[in-house]
Amino acid sequence: MNSELLMQLYGTDGFDRKPDAINFNLLNKKLSEDLGKYGGVVTTDTSTVTGSFSVIQILNDTVFSSITVDGVSGALTGYTIPAGQTIYGDITTYKLTSGKVLAYKSSDTPITTTPTLALDGYTNVVFAYSLTKLFSDYTGPCIRVRRSSDNAQQDIYFDSNGQLDITSLLDFVGSSNGFITVYYDQSPNNRNASQVDTSLQPQIITSGKFDSRGISFTNGSLFIDTSWLASDFTLLVKERATSISTNNNFIQNSTSISNKNIILGYADANTISATQFDSTLTYDNPSVNFPVNTSRVWVGTCTTSTKKVYLNGNQVATT
Numbered sequence: 610m611n612s613e614l615l616m617q618l619y620g621t622d623g624f625d626r627k628p629d630a631i632n633f634n635l636l637n638k639k640l641s642e643d644l645g646k647y648g649g650v651v652t653t654d655t656s657t658v659t660g661s662f663s664v665i666q667i668l669n670d671t672v673f674s675s676i677t678v679d680g681v682s683g684a685l686t687g688y689t690i691p692a693g694q695t696i697y698g699d700i701t702t703y704k705l706t707s708g709k710v711l712a713y714k715s716s717d718t719p720i721t722t723t724p725t726l727a728l729d730g731y732t733n734v735v736f737a738y739s740l741t742k743l744f745s746d747y748t749g750p751c752i753r754v755r756r757s758s759d760n761a762q763q764d765i766y767f768d769s770n771g772q773l774d775i776t777s778l779l780d781f782v783g784s785s786n787g788f789i790t791v792y793y794d795q796s797p798n799n800r801n802a803s804q805v806d807t808s809l810q811p812q813i814i815t816s817g818k819f820d821s822r823g824i825s826f827t828n829g830s831l832f833i834d835t836s837w838l839a840s841d842f843t844l845l846v847k848e849r850a851t852s853i854s855t856n857n858n859f860i861q862n863s864t865s866i867s868n869k870n871i872i873l874g875y876a877d878a879n880t881i882s883a884t885q886f887d888s889t890l891t892y893d894n895p896s897v898n899f900p901v902n903t904s905r906v907w908v909g910t911c912t913t914s915t916k917k918v919y920l921n922g923n924q925v926a927t928t
Contacts, residue, residue, distance in 0.1 A: 647714035655705055657723040657745075662700040663715035667692050671708025677701045687897035715734040726771065728795070735837055736800040740823060742771035754813065756782045762790055775819050787814030789824060792831050802831035802860065822849045822902075826874070830858040833871065844873050844909045846882075850901050853878040859907075873909050875899070883909040883918050883926075890916045892926040 611897035652658055654722045655674070673686045679699035690696075690708075700712070704725075714720065728734055728743040737743050740751060750764035751773050763781045768774040778787065792802040804810045812825040826848070858874030876882035876891060878898040883890045890909075899905075908919040918926040 630883065647717050649711055649712050649713040650720050651709065652703075652705060653709045655725040656726070657702060657704045658720065659702045659723070660712075660714060660720035661716045662703075662712045663697065663716040664713045665696040665700060665703065666711045666713075667694045667696070668707070668711055669709035669860045671710055672706040674704045674706040676703040697826075724771075734796040734798075735842060736794045736798060736802070736833065738802055738831075740795065741901060742767045743795045747795045749795070750793050752789050752793060752813070754778065754781065754787045755790050755807070756785050756787055756814075757809065758783060758785035760807075764793075778814065779817065779819060782814045782817065784815065784817035785814075788812050789831070796835050798837070800834065800837050802833050822851070825851065826857060826859055830861050830874065833860055835838040838871060841912045842910075844871075845906065846873060846904045846908075849904045850875070850899070852901055853899060859867065873907065881907060881918065881920075883916065888916060888928070890918055890926050890928060892918050892920070 649662075650658065650660075651668070657675070667690050669692050671690050671692075672688065673690070676685050676696075677700065678685070678696065679701070681698055685696070699715070703710075703712070723745055726743055726745050727739075727741070728737055729745050742751075742889050750766045753762055754762050755762045763776045765781070766774050767783060768776070781787075788807070789812075790810060794800040794802070809830055811831065813819065813823075815825075844860065848859060850857070851874045855877050856874070860874070861872040872882065872884040872889075874882065879894050881892045881894075881899075906919075908922050910917045910919070916928045917924055
């Protein structure tokens with residue numbers, strides 16, 4: 610508390626004043642000014658917030674998934690803190706599971722937020738491929754690309770927004786075509802999908818231009834290793850085909866060993882096919898071919914007793 614405020618409480622002569630002489634309005638005003646001196650941040654999402662904070666006010670009932678308060682022992686996480694409560698201390702980082710808080714800065718140290726990405730917190734992911742960063746702690750490349758002009762290859766990383774670095778990709782490929790040779794696994798398992806056959810490599814750049822709809826699998830596919838998959842697993846693919854050809858597979862394995870086949874893709878323009886351990890499950894789009902240039906999410910699930918195919922969250926086929 611500063612000297613100006615002390616003077617209001619005790620007087621310029623240093624003697625205590627009667628309680629009714631204390632200017633509580635001024636006291637509250639000074640406390641508010643001190644709290645707001647460096648500003649603050651309202652948090653409602655599950656991003657990790659890092660900075661230097663002295664007070665966190667609970668605006669709505671809140672659950673912290675993590676919080677670091679210097680000198681405080683015991684857990685403040687995992688249970689609901691009611692609205693109206695206040696946490697004091699030297700707070701350096703926090704993350705919400707739910708709720709809404711107002712954190713007051715204790716210095717002019719910049720506040721940084723680390724968004725929670727799609728697969729953060731999942732520990733049983735077998736492999737994960739995407740042109741968008743899926744795990745906050747993944748620092749590797751997104752894809753390895755071959756350019757058609759001289760067949761040189763280069764790893765392409767994510768940009769600062771967690772998206773494929775299109776600038777680096779276009780700088781490398783130039784005016785030629787670009788094909789994916791390796792789709793890097795973002796899970797901790799390092800299970801990269803690949804394609805060495807140049808005639809089957811999915812295309813990502815056409816004549817120096819990137820199609821924002823993503824990778825073209827029209828004539829290509831990527832191989833995975835069947836040993837990565839247990840008897841129970843789920844494959845998920847988001848696609849937006851510009852054209853659909855026969856045996857236009859998104860993912861398949863490279864083994865010829867019996868009972869080890871994994872394939873997910875279009876058998877033809879009217880049929881999606883999921884082959885799981887030599888048992889093929891198909892779904893024929895009713896009456897018409899699947900429309901092109903339309904986003905779809907396919908999921909194939911496999912257990913020891915049942916295989917299922919889902920389209921945009923709806924089950925369309927089962928054994």
